[in-house]
Amino acid sequence: MGGQACILYGAAEFSRDLDLTVGIDAENIKTIKHALSELEAKLIFVPDLDIAALQRGHACHFRCNSSGAEGLRIDLMSKIRGCPDFPQLWERRAEISLPEIGEIGLLSLPDLIQAKKTQRDKDWPMIRRLLEADWLQSRSNPETAQVSFWLMECRTPALLVELTQKYPEEAGMLVAHRELLEVALRGDLQSLELSLRKEEDLEKEKDRLYWAPLRAELEKWRREKHWKKS
Amino acid sequence: MRNHENIFNKDVQSAPLSEPDDWALLSPEERYIESGKLWAVYLNLGGSLDPEPDSQSPFDFEENERAIPADGRSGVHFIRRGGI
Numbered sequence: 465m466g467g468q469a470c471i472l473y474g475a476a477e478f479s480r481d482l483d484l485t486v487g488i489d490a491e492n493i494k495t496i497k498h499a500l501s502e503l504e505a506k507l508i509f510v511p512d513l514d515i516a517a518l519q520r521g522h523a524c525h526f527r528c529n530s531s532g533a534e535g536l537r538i539d540l541m542s543k544i545r546g547c548p549d550f551p552q553l554w555e556r557r558a559e560i561s562l563p564e565i566g567e568i569g570l571l572s573l574p575d576l577i578q579a580k581k582t583q584r585d586k587d588w589p590m591i592r593r594l595l596e597a598d599w600l601q602s603r604s605n606p607e608t609a610q611v612s613f614w615l616m617e618c619r620t621p622a623l624l625v626e627l628t629q630k631y632p633e634e635a636g637m638l639v640a641h642r643e644l645l646e647v648a649l650r651g652d653l654q655s656l657e658l659s660l661r662k663e664e665d666l667e668k669e670k671d672r673l674y675w676a677p678l679r680a681e682l683e684k685w686r687r688e689k690h691w692k693k694s
Numbered sequence: 695m696r697n698h699e700n701i702f703n704k705d706v707q708s709a710p711l712s713e714p715d716d717w718a719l720l721s722p723e724e725r726y727i728e729s730g731k732l733w734a735v736y737l738n739l740g741g742s743l744d745p746e747p748d749s750q751s752p753f754d755f756e757e758n759e760r761a762i763p764a765d766g767r768s769g770v771h772f773i774r775r776g777g778i
Binding site: 471473476481509523525527560562563583584585586592593596597601620623678679682686 | 713715717723727732742750751752757
């Protein structure tokens with residue numbers, strides 16, 4: 465679901481870790497624990513690998529120690545802000561076959577883009593690159609749903625103007641869901657950049673609010689861990 | 695991957711994109727292989743797999759994100775010892 469997924473979808477990224485979205489039924493947690501033990505993975509932060517914590521939206525962080533994977537960081541999450549629960553994410557996944565690995569499931573592109581709408585500045589250029597890559601790959605013969613997806617998510621001002629010029633009817637119908645399409649339809653690049661910034665700031669604020677109670681919980685667990693150690 | 699900002703898409707002659715289209719137009723398998731090569735070089739150069747400190751991350755705690763520079767070495771070192 466992280467940088468590795470961005471690479472596979474065509475955005476240029478250098479990722480040093482592996483972020484996985486996981487189902488959290490008891491059986492799956494058992495399988496995950498087994499896989500982590502094969503990788504000699506050690507928990508490096510709070511919380512412990514725990515169904516309730518994952519259900520609330522926390523991530524569990526590990527570092528591998530097995531030969532060939534030394535130092536590799538693995539982060540596990542099950543719940544992503546703004547995305548449906550795991551069963552639906554799994555249903556919507558993309559499947560891809562990789563050399564020496566075989567078939568893997570990837571978060572669908574719309575879900576990956578939603579997952580990247582975080583409070584971190586560095587995630588936003590990635591959304592832009594993911595959309596551009598998708599457009600480059602499918603622009604010659606896009607499906608209607610894909611055009612709507614580009615119109616709703618694109619963050620490259622000039623491309624957005626181009627899309628609204630090419631698909632004015634679709635853009636007009638979507639204005640009610642994304643106000644800045646009206647600005648794009650006028651071809652006003654300067655105002656469009658400002659509108660995109662406003663959209664980004666709003667999502668960042670939503671993400672900060674979403675994480676505030678979770679972060680407080682992390683602080684509490686962290687203090688308890690220190691207290692137990694000392 | 696090889697160039698930087700404002701690459702012009704030649705087919706459509708329009709939208710300036712964030713990066714050239716050759717990377718995006720590789721197959722996922724090809725990108726996976728190329729990315730693996732980059733990883734090998736990075737690790738051979740002593741690159742760290744620890745995340746860089748990120749004050750905007752909800753997981754920005756010192757235990758979780760060890761601040762080790764990408765070359766794995768300390769950022770501050772003696773150029774010359776003793777004397778002036």
